[in-house]
Amino acid sequence: MIRIILASLALCFASAGAMAETVQVTRVSPDRFVQQTEAYNVTPTLSGPLLPEQVLESSSTRFPDILESLALEQAANGDRLAADGAFDLVFKADGYDRATGFWTGSILNTEVRQNLHALGGQVYGGYRVSDGTFPIYEDINFTNNGGEFKVGALFSLLRNRDFDERRFRVEDARLAASQAGIEVTLTRLGVQQKAINAYWRWVAAGQELETYRELLHIAQTRASGLAEQVRKGALPQIAITENEQNIIRREILVAEAERNFAVAANALSFFLRDQAGNLQVPKLANLPDNSLLSPLQDISSTVLTSPDEVLLVRPELRSLRDTIARARNKVRLGENDLKPDLDLNIEVSRDLGRVAEGGLSRDSTDTIVGFRFSVPLQRRQARGRLQRAEAELRAAELREQRTEDQITVELNSILIGLNAALQLSELAKDEVAQANLMVDAEQRKLGLGASDFFLVNIREERAADAKIRAIRAILNGRLAQTSYQAATMNMQALGL
Numbered sequence: 001m002i003r004i005i006l007a008s009l010a011l012c013f014a015s016a017g018a019m020a021e022t023v024q025v026t027r028v029s030p031d032r033f034v035q036q037t038e039a040y041n042v043t044p045t046l047s048g049p050l051l052p053e054q055v056l057e058s059s060s061t062r063f064p065d066i067l068e069s070l071a072l073e074q075a076a077n078g079d080r081l082a083a084d085g086a087f088d089l090v091f092k093a094d095g096y097d098r099a100t101g102f103w104t105g106s107i108l109n110t111e112v113r114q115n116l117h118a119l120g121g122q123v124y125g126g127y128r129v130s131d132g133t134f135p136i137y138e139d140i141n142f143t144n145n146g147g148e149f150k151v152g153a154l155f156s157l158l159r160n161r162d163f164d165e166r167r168f169r170v171e172d173a174r175l176a177a178s179q180a181g182i183e184v185t186l187t188r189l190g191v192q193q194k195a196i197n198a199y200w201r202w203v204a205a206g207q208e209l210e211t212y213r214e215l216l217h218i219a220q221t222r223a224s225g226l227a228e229q230v231r232k233g234a235l236p237q238i239a240i241t242e243n244e245q246n247i248i249r250r251e252i253l254v255a256e257a258e259r260n261f262a263v264a265a266n267a268l269s270f271f272l273r274d275q276a277g278n279l280q281v282p283k284l285a286n287l288p289d290n291s292l293l294s295p296l297q298d299i300s301s302t303v304l305t306s307p308d309e310v311l312l313v314r315p316e317l318r319s320l321r322d323t324i325a326r327a328r329n330k331v332r333l334g335e336n337d338l339k340p341d342l343d344l345n346i347e348v349s350r351d352l353g354r355v356a357e358g359g360l361s362r363d364s365t366d367t368i369v370g371f372r373f374s375v376p377l378q379r380r381q382a383r384g385r386l387q388r389a390e391a392e393l394r395a396a397e398l399r400e401q402r403t404e405d406q407i408t409v410e411l412n413s414i415l416i417g418l419n420a421a422l423q424l425s426e427l428a429k430d431e432v433a434q435a436n437l438m439v440d441a442e443q444r445k446l447g448l449g450a451s452d453f454f455l456v457n458i459r460e461e462r463a464a465d466a467k468i469r470a471i472r473a474i475l476n477g478r479l480a481q482t483s484y485q486a487a488t489m490n491m492q493a494l495g496l
Contacts, residue, residue: 046280049288050272052199056495058280059195059271060188069180069187076173076180083173086166087115104132107141117167120160125151133357144362146353152368153346159339168333175322175329182319189315192494193486195271197479198264204475205264206287208468209257215464216250219243219457246457307411313489314407320400327393334386340375407487414483421477428470435463 060066095108111126129147156164223243230240261284269279311317347368355363376382438459485493 046272046282046286048286050199050282050286051288052196053495055195055199055268055272056192058273059191060495062273062275062277063191063195063271064277065187065191066184069184073177073180073184076177080170080173080177083169086169087117089114098132103135103138105134105138105141106131107143115166120156120162120164120167122154123152124154125149130358131356139358142358142362143356144351144353144358145356146351148349148351148362150347150349152348155344156342157344158342159336160341163329163332163336165333168329171329172326175326179319179322182315182322186315186319188496189486189489189494191271192496193482195268196482196494198268198271200475200478200482202261202264202268202282203287204471205257205261206284207290207471209254209261209284210287210290211464211467211471212250212253212257215460216247216254218460219247219250223247242457307408310411310488311404311407314487315489316403316407317400320396320403324393324396324400327389327396330389331386331393334382334389337382337385338379340373343372345370345372411484411487414480414487418477418480418484421473421480425470425473425477428466428473431466432463432470435459435466438463 090113091111092113093108093110095106097106098104107128107130109126109128111124113122113124115122127147127149128141128143130141130143134141155161223240227240230237265282269281272280272282274280345368347370348365349368350365351362482494484490
């Protein structure tokens with residue numbers, strides 16, 4: 001008898017192993033986001049001009065917020081895999097053998113069960129074999145010598161027929177994983193927008209510093225010439241004093257510009273990282289050519305997406321649609337819980353081999369049809385959950401409407417700002433050209449004796465102010481352009 005049990009157990013374990021080999025599970029590597037960062041090679045030290053593509057590449061692959069969102073996405077995928085486990089194939093076995101006593105009965109039971117999505121169903125199959133004698137209260141254990149096979153199915157006819165807790169968890173986990181993926185996109189867009197904005201502010205701060213240093217250099221260069229003319233008696237001593245005053249004023253401007261540049265470089269280092277994730281602070285020597293921060297193109301060549309197209313692809317709205325779908329599933333589950341529970345069970349069994357101690361009554365094919373019915377008479381718990389789910393659905397729908405309106409208003413504001421920035425940058429460009437002409441004219445007049453250093457200094461400083469305003473106008477245009485690119489999901493422009 002023991003040999004029979006051992007042989008049957010070996011057969012059951014072999015069957016379970018074979019079934020396990022047929023089940024394919026897609027696993028998400030926990031190091032996926034780390035492997036993505038290793039695919040890029042950014043030198044740990046900065047050399048040469050720093051270009052926007054380098055900043056975008058660095059922030060997109062090594063910024064902690066992006067890596068964190070990727071990790072959370074994997075966590076959501078793990079929840080999704082766990083929810084799918086409700087429909088895993090399950091094998092179980094049990095049995096016993098009486099070692100002593102009047103009765104000699106021994107039995108081995110094995111069973112395989114599989115939950116189904118359709119009709120909240122379940123199918124199962126089993127095999128059992130017994131030997132020896134059993135007391136009357138264990139008479140059900142008797143089988144023929146070849147054992148007994150059975151197959152069956154269980155279906156829900158009312159509650160759980162179209163939707164149940166298991167299917168709700170699978171669908172909810174899928175939507176949560178979708179939202180986690182959308183959150184990765186949102187995080188990437190936000191980080192890239194901040195990174196490129198920090199870059200343009202750094203470039204603009206560098207150009208302002210160079211402008212003020214050039215202005216200071218003019219005054220310092222002029223000092224030796226003024227001293228010579230004062231020595232010869234061509235100019236009064238006050239000319240040297242006036243120039244020294246200009247030098248001090250311009251040194252203050254340079255010091256303020258150096259401070260602003262250091263702040264901008266420090267802010268940029270938050271997004272500019274080496275392969276180990278360490279911050280890299282760019283220097284003045286890393287500034288690109290001045291032509292990089294050039295006036296933008298006409299707005300007609302920048303605006304390529306209609307507002308309706310933007311609303312279709314915006315991550316916030318896609319996430320809200322998933323939230324609404326999750327809320328609707330809760331409503332659906334609440335409506336399911338209000339239904340009575342009516343289950344239908346069909347089972348067929350057949351004994352094999354010679355008739356054993358159980359007698360001829362075991363040597364037949366048995367078909368059993370059964371049902372189970374239950375219903376809560378008050379159903380307050382189900383009604384309360386349904387009421388809450390319906391309220392959450394309504395709130396999510398209103399939030400979607402508000403977000404759509406907000407995106408539309410923000411997009412229009414960005415376009416207004418972009419158009420204004422383009423116009424101002426063109427005007428600032430013209431102002432710089434006119435200011436430079438005035439400086440040249442005033443210097444020629446000074447050479448002819450028709451002007452003085454006071455007017456020349458004023459012209460030079462006004463030209464420098466005009467150049468600063470042009471730099472800031474172009475910077476505002478770049479920032480507006482970046483906002484538009486993020487709003488319209490221009491992934492390529494943001495290095496994604």
